[in-house]
Amino acid sequence: MPIRPQFKWLYPLDWPQLSAVIRFERAKGRCETCGRPHGRQVRHLGDGRWFDEERKTWRCGRGRALPRLIAVESEAIRLTKVVLATAHLDHDPGNNRPRNLKALCQRCHMLHDREQHRRQRWLTLRMRKAIGDLFLGPYSP
Template identity: 55%
Template sequence: MPIRPEHRWLYPIDWPEISRIVRFKRAGGRCERCRRPHGRHVAQLAGTDGTWWDVEIAAWRDGRGRPLRRQPAFVPLDAIRMTRKPVYLATAHLNHDPTFSGPRWRNLAALCPRCHMIHDGPEHRRRRWWNAFRRRALGDLFTGRYN
């Protein structure tokens, strides 16, 4: 995920190299949560909790990357809804603070887009609430109460 120009100054100058090391050396080119491989299209069952087909082990994995104990039930071909999504790993800050990467980059994780959005969801909701609260407060301060 590209860094917005207004946030660029928060990251260290060698961020591209740090990100590359975390994604490909430490994580081995796979998501650290669900094990999806970088740079490949992954077949995912639509309407499930992230069940996807891992070509390397020829088995289905759940949304956390564990092989399924029982395979999905037989479904006729015309009823199968599968999506093929490309996977591009991004380096995520686990505490949502880009200014601190921690010792040995323990605060960083290589995540696929799905896991990254699941991880960032509560923070996005908190920021959305805070921005709306701030806008209403400024409106009350300068233009009176809202209708």
């Protein structure tokens, strides 16, 4: 996930190198939560279950092998390219200790940041209403 320009100053100058160390040296190019490989197309069902090509098995959203998969229609299987990002576990971009950083795929990163995204949506909506009231009168969606 790209860093917003207004938050760039919160990250250290060597963030790209630090992020690469976490994602590719420590995590070996795999999500540290579910195990999805970076840069590969992965077949998945949209609910967290995905197919591990290397081990020829379906895995759950936490990366554990599933004993068997109930018959699934081929239309339900989606294809997604996995991109790893380095996440701050405590949501503080100034805390760059290795134990606070984790390599996560898009899905796991969004799940980890769910509450923060919910608060940001609420704040954005309130800001739009305030701007509308200030310049255009009452806001009507």
